[in-house]
Amino acid sequence: MGTSGRRVGRPRAAQRPDSGLPAREELLAAAAEMFTERGYAATSTRAIAERAGMRQATMYHYFDGKEDLLAALLEGTVTPSLRLARGLLADDGPAPAEARLWQLCRSDVELLCGGPHNLGALYLLPEVRAEQFAGFHRVRAELKETYGQLLAATESCGALDKRELVLRTDLVFGLIESVILIHRSGPERPVPVFAAATADAALRVAGVREEDLAAAREAGRNLA
Template identity: 65%
Template sequence: MARPRSELSPREEILAAAAELFTVHGYAATTTRALAERAGIRQASIYHYFDGKEDILAELLESTVRPSLEAARALAGATAEERLRELCQRDARLLCAGPYNLGALYLLPEVRTERFAGFRRMREELKAAYGELLAGTSAGAALSPEDRALRTDLLFALIEGVILIRRDTPGEMAATAVETLAAATADAALRLAGVRERHLPGGDPGAA
């Protein structure tokens, strides 16, 4: 069945249809014919915008990382601790928001193939941005390079952990729930990284 009429462009309709079908019915089980029917276009029209299913999947995957990577490059704040928290919260919010849990697509075996090397590079760039911000905090500066790399891995994994929470609560999350989960995840990630509340806006100056 075609999606309800909207103001989306044909390309955006294809991506919206793919987001739904890939996450609800599975990537392997979704054909380009099903995508076309859901998007309300002819099957041949898909190939005007994308080379095929892999291209569509790559665009959906990259859309879950690109905004956070761009934000990481433009973050402004008084301290590295503040910038790190802002990135954590933005990233968690991006993964929580939207009608479909696109982060769950990270778990597809196809994502490990060469076709998706660009997406994997983007994720590594984002993780490196987390590492640089962590290194700039007082807690991160006190760590050895090996410990800092481990803390970065743990921090990054905790942020992406919202994907699993969404998987257990299907459907679109309410805006208030998204904000609550994003803030709680950011707080937990900073504690894991060793950043104390006293280094953040409104934090307790007496916190250990």
Template identity: 65%
Template sequence: MSTPKTPAGRRVGRPRAQERPAGGPEPRDEVLLVAGELFTTHGYTATSTRSIAERAGLRQASLYHYFDGKEAILAELLEGTVRPSLEVAAALVSRTEASPEARLWALCHSDAALLCGGPHNLGALYLLPEVGTERFADFHRLRSELKSSYAGLLAATAPGADLAVEELALRADLLFGLTESVILIRRADPDRDPGALAGATADAALRVAGVSPRSLARLRREGRELLATRL
């Protein structure tokens, strides 16, 4: 659907169904917030663009000023669960003064905290059958890049350096899957403390990586220090 433009080339949406309160989220962000809630509580298939627009205080036609349909909204929500972790991963990879084990702990903790934080369990949307289609190729590309960051940090650890290629790939898959398992834990127990869950997940990840239990307290402390600084 094309959108009219002003002479300066700026796209113009249709009037909002309701005026947005001062200081509230921008309309595009509001659409994402509402869609995240509806997709995770009512279901993706059962949620229409009309219902999203109405909850966001927009006319349905105005929603298409920001997104070209429901799949585009879902794609943005999915990609938004990965991009912040990719940024953290890139920063941690560059922090070569810290041990790879501590950096791996920090990445697992940050990623798990993102997935089990926030008002809605957006990670549960990974399980939708629609997400397997080509429309969501960008999401899968970003997710593969993030998993590669896990594999790179794992390979740099002392245990990882001794692993064969096949074993290293398997451990990386296990680490990544372990981190994403917080999605299912949160779905089963929505009241679980996100901080405690992220910490336990990062601890378990280092055990999967082959780190000695005697080193865990030190690496946990170093990992927290990394996250406390500006990555």
């Protein structure tokens, strides 16, 4: 079963102090905390339910199990970026493609590294290759395709043949997702500064000239 269309209303055993979250979101918050701190394999559904302040049986009212919780968390790290990417791609305003690409890269890094838990690190779990995570991989592939479309619209990549454009897309998208490991090794870095620096690096990989980078960055910030 998927992670949407759940029934609502079954009461929880006890509410987590200072929470205020709906039951489903509380379970996701508990799972995120435990998966990133204790490890996915070492975390049981009972422990997640207890951390969220509810019975294990109640948890199964919202999620089928650990895989369902993990899939929902993973999709939550990609879906907002895909929504932004579609909007930037459809934008017919004066901002050049370089600025739109910069904003997408910056926002994507902030999403991957923001929040109290390094959810991006969950991408590295071997379990994520399983069939249950097909929805996450589908959304991620669509996001990568949108990166490629924005790259194709830039001046530096517009004349590339298909094979070269695919390579450039792989490099830029790989750079953005590499922040997962970099952030894990240095979580004290201010995320907004880290995100802007990574977006700058992505434009350099895309072939934007150094003398044009500042203008693309400024126009990208204005898109926020």
